[in-house]
Amino acid sequence: MVRDARLAGFLANTTDLVSFYDHDFRLTDCSARVKSIRGNAMAPGATAWEIYPNFGENELRAAMQLAARDGSSTKIRLKALPGQPAGTIFCFGMADGVGIIESAEVGHDGRAAAEEAGRVKLLQHQATHDALTGLQNRRRFSERLDEVLAESGDSRDRSALLQIDLDDFKSVNDTLGHGTGDTLLQLAANRIRGALQDGDAAYRYAGDEFAVIQGGKQQPGAAERLAQAIVDAFKAPFIINDIPLFVGASVGIAFGPQHGVESEELMKAADIALYAAKRDGRGCARTFNRSMMLLLEQRENLRRSLRMALERQELYLEYQPLIRPPSTVVGFEALLRWHHPEVGLIPPNVFIPIAEADGLMDDIGRWVLEEACRQAMTWPSSLSIAVNLSPAQFLSGSLTDTVAQIIDKVGIRADRVELEITETVLLEQTVDNLDTLNTLNVLGIRISLDDFGTHYSSLSYLKNFPFDTLKIDQYFIKDLVADRKSQAIVRSVMSLAHGLGISVTAEGVETAGQAQWLVEEGCDCLQGNFLGRPMGADATGEFADRSPAEQKTPQEQDRT
Numbered sequence: 001m002v003r004d005a006r007l008a009g010f011l012a013n014t015t016d017l018v019s020f021y022d023h024d025f026r027l028t029d030c031s032a033r034v035k036s037i038r039g040n041a042m043a044p045g046a047t048a049w050e051i052y053p054n055f056g057e058n059e060l061r062a063a064m065q066l067a068a069r070d071g072s073s074t075k076i077r078l079k080a081l082p083g084q085p086a087g088t089i090f091c092f093g094m095a096d097g098v099g100i101i102e103s104a105e106v107g108h109d110g111r112a113a114a115e116e117a118g119r120v121k122l123l124q125h126q127a128t129h130d131a132l133t134g135l136q137n138r139r140r141f142s143e144r145l146d147e148v149l150a151e152s153g154d155s156r157d158r159s160a161l162l163q164i165d166l167d168d169f170k171s172v173n174d175t176l177g178h179g180t181g182d183t184l185l186q187l188a189a190n191r192i193r194g195a196l197q198d199g200d201a202a203y204r205y206a207g208d209e210f211a212v213i214q215g216g217k218q219q220p221g222a223a224e225r226l227a228q229a230i231v232d233a234f235k236a237p238f239i240i241n242d243i244p245l246f247v248g249a250s251v252g253i254a255f256g257p258q259h260g261v262e263s264e265e266l267m268k269a270a271d272i273a274l275y276a277a278k279r280d281g282r283g284c285a286r287t288f289n290r291s292m293m294l295l296l297e298q299r300e301n302l303r304r305s306l307r308m309a310l311e312r313q314e315l316y317l318e319y320q321p322l323i324r325p326p327s328t329v330v331g332f333e334a335l336l337r338w339h340h341p342e343v344g345l346i347p348p349n350v351f352i353p354i355a356e357a358d359g360l361m362d363d364i365g366r367w368v369l370e371e372a373c374r375q376a377m378t379w380p381s382s383l384s385i386a387v388n389l390s391p392a393q394f395l396s397g398s399l400t401d402t403v404a405q406i407i408d409k410v411g412i413r414a415d416r417v418e419l420e421i422t423e424t425v426l427l428e429q430t431v432d433n434l435d436t437l438n439t440l441n442v443l444g445i446r447i448s449l450d451d452f453g454t455h456y457s458s459l460s461y462l463k464n465f466p467f468d469t470l471k472i473d474q475y476f477i478k479d480l481v482a483d484r485k486s487q488a489i490v491r492s493v494m495s496l497a498h499g500l501g502i503s504v505t506a507e508g509v510e511t512a513g514q515a516q517w518l519v520e521e522g523c524d525c526l527q528g529n530f531l532g533r534p535m536g537a538d539a540t541g542e543f544a545d546r547s548p549a550e551q552k553t554p555q556e557q558d559r560t
Helices: 005-013 032-042 057-070 111-128 138-151 169-176 178-195 221-233 263-279 290-309 348-357 361-376 399-410 423-427 430-443 459-464 484-499 512-520 537-544 554-559
Strands: 017-021 027-030 073-078 087-094 097-103 159-166 200-206 209-214 238-240 243-245 249-256 285-287 315-324 328-340 344-346 384-388 417-422 446-452 469-472 503-506
Touching: 005 032, 017 032, 027 032, 057 073, 057 087, 057 097, 138 159, 138 200, 138 209, 138 263, 159 178, 159 221, 159 263, 169 178, 169 243, 178 200, 178 209, 178 221, 178 238, 209 221, 221 249, 221 285, 249 263, 263 285, 263 290, 290 328, 290 348, 315 361, 315 537, 328 348, 328 361, 328 537, 348 361, 361 384, 361 399, 384 446, 399 417, 399 430, 417 423, 423 446, 430 446, 459 484, 469 484, 484 503
Parallel strands: 249 285, 328 384, 384 417, 417 446, 446 469, 469 503
Antiparallel strands: 017 027, 017 097, 073 087, 087 097, 159 209, 159 249, 200 209, 238 243, 315 328, 328 344
16 A cells, blocks of 8 residues: 555554554554564454454444444454453444554553544545545555456456546636636546445546546446546536536546456556547537557657757648639649658648647748748749747747748748738737737738638627638538528628738639639639649749730630
8 A cells, every 4th residue: 555654654653552444344544562572463454354353344344334334433352262362443434435443452441542543544545545626645545446456357347547638627627726726627637536436436646637546346337337427527617706617528448358458558548548539629528449549649759850850851831722703813822741761741730739738839830931932932022921820839939030030031021921910819818919919910921810700700800809810611512503691791801801901812712603603702812732733832923924825714714
């Protein structure tokens, strides 16, 4: 048994004969003095009736069960046997078993022993429970997980581990303070307790991470029902200081011995399942399977490779033309690509989230902007270069300095550079975001709002932020010709933007019919594979240098 320092000091120095037993009434720990008196009898795992043969097994078991059930103290008289002194023992219930204090005094009134039992129970509770939430702590979690894994029997009666992580807890802690965060953790622990059934035990593992261990139940049904009950319990808001706070719970489930015969192996499996729950949108439960492990291993391999990709020149840019109707090339959008030497081309929607999570986007974003600006310097001075900014890059705090340094270094005119941001960037730190956008605007940089209408669109963005361009997402363009609702939305967005003095670019133009409709409705700029696919840097010069006679209108392209 791993001891708390205070409990270890007590057991080493107390003159009392104290011993602790698990729920099966097997010895887990004892004081140094009782061990010196009873010697080899105090072997870890020995039953109480082996240590105290003065009782029959049934008699002592009944007394210990009573103490464990109601947490009371039960006094039992020892009979004198050859080589065994008469005396009294006091059984007292604890959260994780039963304690015994032995007295050699016949007729002892039990008051001193009861006081000592109370002190020992307090020390034992402090050693095995989290002070903030009252749940059992990480030390007790490790012990109990080892126990249930050892007990796991047939395939329908397995042990289950549920790893629980609170969604969005960090934002509450950061914005409302640690006091509110502590209160939230206490309330969260109560909701987890409320979902438990007989035989379930909850633990505070670390920070806002909790765990539940189930033993002796038919699986997977019992664990899946409990996980859903926990997820549902967190759907209602937490009310703290009259403020409703919405914090969900994600749960990862693993079973022993199926997913791990050792505690670390099972914890890893549950953690991988928890990661899958987070990846799938949070506020849900997922059960571990081997495919999750393969996906995680692939992701880890990509993460390691991505850290070296920039240095090894595996990252490169392609450029997709931006066309002003009827057929004028007005610029290009830089698109980041990664060619892995073994895997091949890796989609941006796979590797960019990894780069953001690992804090790599500042370095990668700086390289993209500088490389794109250098390429733009080889084009006619009338052509612009558009570069996407990730939310992580935008919120780094050094974006404006980085942009200004690169413009000065490359020597490009600021008004040739357009930075594209998505609506997700605007969801946090609104004042800071507005300052950043205004500073970029003062530098002469053009700002584009990308993927408009697909996230958390708010007209307040268009009123409060200095956008030069609004890009309509391809979701609204793909069925534009046949769908009247899409037509109404696109037409309304263009009218709104033009009324605010904002230019409109349509993304994902794939057909002549889409292009023709947009041209007739007065869209300022078109982008998509129908007008020009992403191309390497060498091809951009030739594309940009085409004479107007060679640049056919969408209607002309459709007829050829």
